[in-house]
Amino acid sequence: MMNLTLLSSLGLPEAASKFGETVDPIWDLVLWTSIFFFAIIVGTLILFMIKYRRRAGHVQEKAPTHHTTLELAWSIIPLIVVMVIFVLGAKGFNDTNVAPSNAYVIQVDAKKWTFSFTYPNGGSDPEIWVVKDQPVRLVMTSEDVIHGLYIPAFRAHRNIVPGRINEMWFQATQLGDFNVFCTQYCGNGHSNMTTMVHVRSQKEFDAKLAEMGDLFHKKTGGSVEIVPFVDVGKKLYTQLGCATCHSLDGTRLQGPTWKNLYLYTQELEPGAIQSGGKVAGVEARVPTADEFRDWDTYLNRSIANPAADIVKTYQNIMPGFTSQLDGAPDSQNVLKRRAIIEFIKTLSDRYTPEVLAADPTIPHLPPVSGAAPGTAATPATQPATEGSK
Amino acid sequence: MTAKTIDKPLDNYLTHTRGLASWLFTLDHKRIGLMYLVSVLTAFFVGGIFAMIIRLQLLVPNGLIFNDSKAYTTYNQIFTLHGAVMIFLVLIPGIPGALGNFVLPIMLGAKDVAFPRLNLMSYYLYVIGAIFALMSIILGAVDTGWTFYTPYSSSTDTYVVWMVLGVFILGFSSIFTGLNFIVTIHKLRPPGMTWFRMPLFLWATYATALIQVLATPVLGITLLLLVFERVMHIGIFDSSYGGDPVLFQHFFWFYSHPAVYIMILPAMGIMSEVICTHSRKHIFGYRFIGLSSIGIAVIGFLVWGHHMFVNGESPLLATIFSFLTMLVAIPSAIKVWNWLATLYRGSIVFNTPMLYALSFLFLFPIGGLTGIFLGALATDIQLHDTYFLIAHFHYVMFGGTMIGFLAGLHHWWPKITGRMYNEFWGRIACAFVFAGFNLTFFPQFIMGSHGMPRRYAHYVAEYQPYHVASSIGAFLQLIGFVMVALYLMHSLLKGKKAPANPWGAATLEWTCSSPPPHDNFKTTPTVGDPYDTSNIVFDEATGGYVRTSSPVDQEPVAH
Numbered sequence: 043m044m045n046l047t048l049l050s051s052l053g054l055p056e057a058a059s060k061f062g063e064t065v066d067p068i069w070d071l072v073l074w075t076s077i078f079f080f081a082i083i084v085g086t087l088i089l090f091m092i093k094y095r096r097r098a099g100h101v102q103e104k105a106p107t108h109h110t111t112l113e114l115a116w117s118i119i120p121l122i123v124v125m126v127i128f129v130l131g132a133k134g135f136n137d138t139n140v141a142p143s144n145a146y147v148i149q150v151d152a153k154k155w156t157f158s159f160t161y162p163n164g165g166s167d168p169e170i171w172v173v174k175d176q177p178v179r180l181v182m183t184s185e186d187v188i189h190g191l192y193i194p195a196f197r198a199h200r201n202i203v204p205g206r207i208n209e210m211w212f213q214a215t216q217l218g219d220f221n222v223f224c225t226q227y228c229g230n231g232h233s234n235m236t237t238m239v240h241v242r243s244q245k246e247f248d249a250k251l252a253e254m255g256d257l258f259h260k261k262t263g264g265s266v267e268i269v270p271f272v273d274v275g276k277k278l279y280t281q282l283g284c285a286t287c288h289s290l291d292g293t294r295l296q297g298p299t300w301k302n303l304y305l306y307t308q309e310l311e312p313g314a315i316q317s318g319g320k321v322a323g324v325e326a327r328v329p330t331a332d333e334f335r336d337w338d339t340y341l342n343r344s345i346a347n348p349a350a351d352i353v354k355t356y357q358n359i360m361p362g363f364t365s366q367l368d369g370a371p372d373s374q375n376v377l378k379r380r381a382i383i384e385f386i387k388t389l390s391d392r393y394t395p396e397v398l399a400a401d402p403t404i405p406h407l408p409p410v411s412g413a414a415p416g417t418a419a420t421p422a423t424q425p426a427t428e429g430s431k
Numbered sequence: 432m433t434a435k436t437i438d439k440p441l442d443n444y445l446t447h448t449r450g451l452a453s454w455l456f457t458l459d460h461k462r463i464g465l466m467y468l469v470s471v472l473t474a475f476f477v478g479g480i481f482a483m484i485i486r487l488q489l490l491v492p493n494g495l496i497f498n499d500s501k502a503y504t505t506y507n508q509i510f511t512l513h514g515a516v517m518i519f520l521v522l523i524p525g526i527p528g529a530l531g532n533f534v535l536p537i538m539l540g541a542k543d544v545a546f547p548r549l550n551l552m553s554y555y556l557y558v559i560g561a562i563f564a565l566m567s568i569i570l571g572a573v574d575t576g577w578t579f580y581t582p583y584s585s586s587t588d589t590y591v592v593w594m595v596l597g598v599f600i601l602g603f604s605s606i607f608t609g610l611n612f613i614v615t616i617h618k619l620r621p622p623g624m625t626w627f628r629m630p631l632f633l634w635a636t637y638a639t640a641l642i643q644v645l646a647t648p649v650l651g652i653t654l655l656l657l658v659f660e661r662v663m664h665i666g667i668f669d670s671s672y673g674g675d676p677v678l679f680q681h682f683f684w685f686y687s688h689p690a691v692y693i694m695i696l697p698a699m700g701i702m703s704e705v706i707c708t709h710s711r712k713h714i715f716g717y718r719f720i721g722l723s724s725i726g727i728a729v730i731g732f733l734v735w736g737h738h739m740f741v742n743g744e745s746p747l748l749a750t751i752f753s754f755l756t757m758l759v760a761i762p763s764a765i766k767v768w769n770w771l772a773t774l775y776r777g778s779i780v781f782n783t784p785m786l787y788a789l790s791f792l793f794l795f796p797i798g799g800l801t802g803i804f805l806g807a808l809a810t811d812i813q814l815h816d817t818y819f820l821i822a823h824f825h826y827v828m829f830g831g832t833m834i835g836f837l838a839g840l841h842h843w844w845p846k847i848t849g850r851m852y853n854e855f856w857g858r859i860a861c862a863f864v865f866a867g868f869n870l871t872f873f874p875q876f877i878m879g880s881h882g883m884p885r886r887y888a889h890y891v892a893e894y895q896p897y898h899v900a901s902s903i904g905a906f907l908q909l910i911g912f913v914m915v916a917l918y919l920m921h922s923l924l925k926g927k928k929a930p931a932n933p934w935g936a937a938t939l940e941w942t943c944s945s946p947p948p949h950d951n952f953k954t955t956p957t958v959g960d961p962y963d964t965s966n967i968v969f970d971e972a973t974g975g976y977v978r979t980s981s982p983v984d985q986e987p988v989a990h
Contacts, residue, residue, distance in 0.1 A: 054813065055881045068809045069880075076800035083767060083796045090774040091789065094710065095781065102711045102778040107962075109772075113719050116768040117761055124757040124803060131807025132750045138809075139746050187583040188676055190741065190816060194882025199812045201742045203677060204582060205670025208743040221891060225741075225816035225884040227576045229583060230504045233887035 058216040058241070059196035064134045066197075072127055079120070141211035145179035146172070152202045153185035155231030157222070164281065164366070164378075165254025170222060170239040172214055173247045179211040190225030193239055201226050214241040258377060258407055271377075271405060275385025278378055282366060287359075290389060297360060298353050304337065304390035305329065305397070311352040316340055321351075324392065328400045338403040341383045372408045380405040443849065447949040458547035461947060463554050464533030465847065468840075470557065471529050474520035479912065481513035486871075486905040489898045494889040503888040507574040508589070510886060514577030515594060519601050520561055522832050523690060526697035527608050527643075528557065530839045531636050533847055535612060537940035537947060538630050540621035540956040545614040549607050556604035563597030566590075576886060578687070581668035581679040585660045592661060595654045602647045602654075605693070609643030612636055621939075623958035630938045630961040631720050635700025638724035642689045642696075642731065650686035653679065677742055684735035692731040694828060696724055698835025699766055702788055705838045706770050708936040709785035710777030713962040716769035723762035730759040737806060741815045749808055756806035763799050767792065783857030784934075787838035790865045794830025798823060801876065818897075819879025822872045829868060837864070837915075844919070845933050849946040850926030853918045860914035867907025874900040930975025937964045937982070957981055 054069055056062075094100070148170065149160040159180075160166040172178045182191065184204040192199040193212065200210035224235035242250065253261060257274045260267045279285055287297035298308075307323035310316055321340045324333055343350050346368045348360035367382070369375035384404070387393045398404075444461045454462060488496045488506055497506040536544050544550050567573050567590040575584040575591060584591050616637050620629070657679070659665045666672035668679040707714045714720065736744065736752035744752075770792060779785065801823040804810045814820060845851055874897035875883075883894045890898070932941040938961045943951055959982020970977045 053880075065809050065813060068807060069804070069813070072804050072807060072810060076803065080796055080800055083771065084793055086771050087774070087789065087792050090771070090777075091779060091781075094774060094777045094779050096711075096778045100778060103776040105712070105776040106715075107713045108716050108718070112772070113716055113765070113769075117719075117765055120764045121758075121761050124760050124806075127803060127807050128754055128757040131809045131811075132753055134809030135753075135812065136746050136750065136808075187586065188580060190884075192816070192882065192884065194813070197813050199741050199815055203670075203742060205675060206677075206743060221882065223882065223884045227507075227580070227583070227886040229574065229587060230507065231500060232507070233503065233884075233889050234500065236891070 054197075055195055057195065057197060058214060058218065058220055059193075059198060060213040060215055061138055061197035062215070064138050064197075068127075068130050068134050071130065075123060075127065079123075141179040141209065142177045145177040145211055147179050147181060148172075150180045150182040150191065150202065151185065152182065152189040152191070152224070154187065154228055155224070155235040157189075157191070157224075157235070157237050160281070161251055161254055163251060163255035164278075165251065165257065166281075167254050169237050171247055171250050171254075172239065172241055173244050174214055174217055174241050176244075177211060177213045179209060182208045182210070187228050188226045189228050189235065190223070192223045192225040193220055194223070195220040196239070199225065214239070217241050217243070255374065257374070257381070268407065271381040271384040272388050274378065275381035275383070278382055279385060282363065284382070296356075298356060300386050300389045302390050302392070304341075304387045305392035306390065308340075308351075309354040311354055311356075314351040315343070316351045326392075328397055331402055334401055334403050338383070341386065342379060345379050345382060377405065377407070442948055443944065443946040444949050445849070445946055456551070458543070458551055459949065460532050460536050460543050460547065460550060461847075461951075463550050464529055464531070466554055467524065467532055467557070468529035468847070470554075470561070471521055471525045474516055474561065475525075478513055478516035478521055479909070481509050481516065483905060483909060484509050485513060486902040488888065489890070490902050492890055492892045492895055497888060504574055506888040507576075507886070508572035511573050511576050512568060515564060515573070515598070517828075518577055518690075518694075519598050520557075520564065522694040522828055523605055524557055524601070524608070525694075525836050526701065526832070526839065527612065527636060527639060527693075528554070528604075530701070530836070530843060531608075531612065531697060534843055534940055535633065535636055536615060536619070537943065537951050538633060538938050539615065539619050539624070540939045540952055540958065541615065541619040542950050542952065544611050545618055546611050549611050553604045553607035553611065556600050556607065560597045560599075560601035560604060563593050563600060565597075567593035567597065578683060579654070579657060579679075580683075581657065581660065581674070581676045582670060584657060585669040586671075592658055595658055599651050599654045602651045605643045606647045609640035609647075612640040613644065616640075621955050621958050627718065627721070628958065628961065629721075631703035631714065631717065631724075632697075632700035632938075634721040634724045635696045635703070638728040639693050639696045641725075642693050642728050646686045646689040646693075646732070649682060650690075653682035653686070656682075677739065677744075680739055680742070681735070684738045685732075688735040688738065689728075689731045691824070691827065692727050694832045695835075696727060698791070698832045698839075699724065701835045701839035701842070702766075702770060702791055704936070704938065705784050705788040705842050706773050707962050708842070708934045708964075709782060709788070710774050710779045711935060711964055712773050712775075712777035713960075713964070714769070715772035715775070716765075717962070719765050720769050723765045726762040727759060730755065730762070734759055737811070740808060740811050753806055753808045753811075757803070760799060760803060760806070763795075767796060767799075781858070782841075782854055783852070783861055784838045784842035786858060786861040786865075787834050787841065790861065791831060791834045791838065793865075794826055794834060794868065798826030798828075798830050801826065814879060816885055817879035818875040818883045818885060821885050822875035822879060825872045825875075829872075834864075834868075837861075842934070843940070844922070845929030846940055846945050846947065848923060848926070849929050849944075850922045851929050851933065852922035852926055856914055856918040860911045860918070863907050863911030863914065867904045867909075867911055870904025870907060871901050872904070874898075874904075930970075930973045932967070932976040933974070935964055935967050935969065935976035937961055937967060941976075942978075 054066055057066055147162065151158040151160065156168055158166050158168060159170050180191065182202040184202040186204060188204065189202045190199065191202060191210065196212045196214065198210055198212040200208055202208055218241055220239045222237045222239050224232060228235065257277065258269050260269050287295050289295050289299045290301055292299050292301045305324045308321040310319050312319065321337060340351065345363060348362060349358050352358050367375050367379040444459055457463060484496065488494050497503055532550065570590040570593060572589060573591050573594040574587060574589045579595065616633055656667055660668050660674065664672045667674040668676055670676055703714055703720055734752060734756045736748055737756045740749050805814055805820060805823060841852065841857060878894045878897035883890060929945040931944050939956050942956055966979045967976045968979055
């Protein structure tokens, strides 16, 4: 049993990506070259061990102690062989090193001990979802220590080094679910840091992508869970890069801190669209409905059209977020903007439970149309390493 | 038994002086070598226990011993200690410190090494370094892996500083040994022993010593910087303080790749001695073997970048390192061919040292050839940091270095202890070690090429059959090593007295008694060809071999 398994699996596992076409022939060449030379060495060894074993009537005989031609032969022939292997190996590596320009980009964020994959529509998932035959480029960063991302069936492997952006790519050629391992030792949960890559048809992938892009619904098991606006806002705060200029702890960065922004007076630079050149604070009481709406308008406008109102002492440097955060009412984009506003509100100490209870501007989710798609997204069998994540 | 003719027992290095102080403050290279031997074997025992725990753990996919995520840290500490102990306390000091110290000066016909006090200091630095490493075990063992990669090592809360300082001190021990051997080989060769008349073990030790002296300081500096990074956050290796983690890897491997040649070269030296002696043949291709040692030492300095192929290293750099890595295969191949050619028309005796040497000729090529898979860029990507790599370096480091060490240990055991060991049990044990080793590590090539990553406390169920085979192999090795321990102890107590030259070797250490006298030689010995055994014949009376004529009278043999 065991022996059969050993013999039948001397090669690499079946390739499920285009790299197999490059790597596997080189593997076979090196394997058979090695077997050939090993057979010569061990064959000679065994022959000599039998023929020249010490026994009655056999003594050692005179033999040459050097032979320059022989020495050169067994130096130069292996040298040629390893040089051929070097050239093929380096060519294979360099040919497959750079992703084609039409590759689909997925951001990878590695940290102890999970991977997070973020797709172009802003959705993210702990597993990789790709379309068969489409080149995929992974742009990878690590938050803490060095991790590795290795997909044996794809012949794809790269370390994720903190402080650097490393990239890798692959092109899956087979539908299915394949193991992904962290290969760079990263501490206690290193062997838990495994996930799957799911190769799907374009249709199934699109459905999954729409599900992931919907930040307000989370599918767990069979049921759909609603994600609170505040949680989505908090996620977007880092995902969209707000964190670069807006602190949450009162620190002054390039933009105003979000701490105690809501319901605190905002003096604006001349030329502000906001009437009166400021947004008035509301202290120690529940704001009126007009005041609530006033603040809501101001915040919405400041996100979609930041140049409209500039807070005093700050500069007009914030980019617009129209493509991410503006659109038709109740679209994902607008809901996301609302989520950020809800998050900003919670950072103010004037947003007391009483104020919250009276707030008419709290958004509501539109009814889910067609439920969360993703019959395609049948969770694949996780490896036995599924542990405490 | 010749013991009937009770001569007054000859004075030897073991009986020359008595008492604990005579050992602790000894300047005799033989005693220091023996103390090294005991220490290294103890460390091998400790590292072996860690290995057995690893193999037990991996019997089942979820882990047999440490099977919840809290306990994984303990597993991580165990594999770190296995690696650190085996590499820094066994493989690096093993052959030079223990066998080299004992044999090298006698092979040179010298009374001692050039700097006996430095030699003793080197031993004590080894002990102090080992204590530091041990302290880290008691305080809360390191869980970084033996490679101490930043930023994990600069951020984990285990006692990295103790272990790292231990390794730093061990580095000095290694440098002192190397320095001592270089000077000894340059200055203390007897008249007539030109460079190309040195036994090949000396060539190998010399090449090793060059690496020890030139590469180890880089490790020392790197580890000190790591300590500074941990304690003071100077921002050189840890990206969260503005450092670059890959810089650490470059520094680390600038030492640690040449260090694998520190480990394998002396074993190759032993091979040359053992193969000639136990086939009663002159070495084939003396110059090629000797110079290939230097070749390995030089090229070995230039290949470190192949440890970083998947780090996002520039493709040009990766290509250059892959090229240089391929070159280093050639001197190793030259040695293997020459040893095979040495066996031609010989009279091969299957005693224990020779069985280990023949095992080397089987195992080391597997280690070397699988290195080509890892040196070629396209295939390395698939195999990097998997069990394929684990299997590869165990075939080189165990199948090469440890098997070579065992060959040397049995070859020189009669010289060191003055006693013969039980040949029957020696052969049985060698068979267990050989079979067990292959069963342990061959399946790891397969599971590695199928993607099993290294340093996993638990794993995907598809790899279990290979892990089970591997663990069974480890137990076979354990049985083999228990046998070795038992028959060697038996040999110390009840072994047959060893003749001066039990194997018929021509090198100088076999011309003095077993065990050698305190001063090794009364007069500077006459030097001939170290591999010409044509006038060395078996002597029934002593049970050993004797020379029939002075070595200088012989016709020189062309190399």
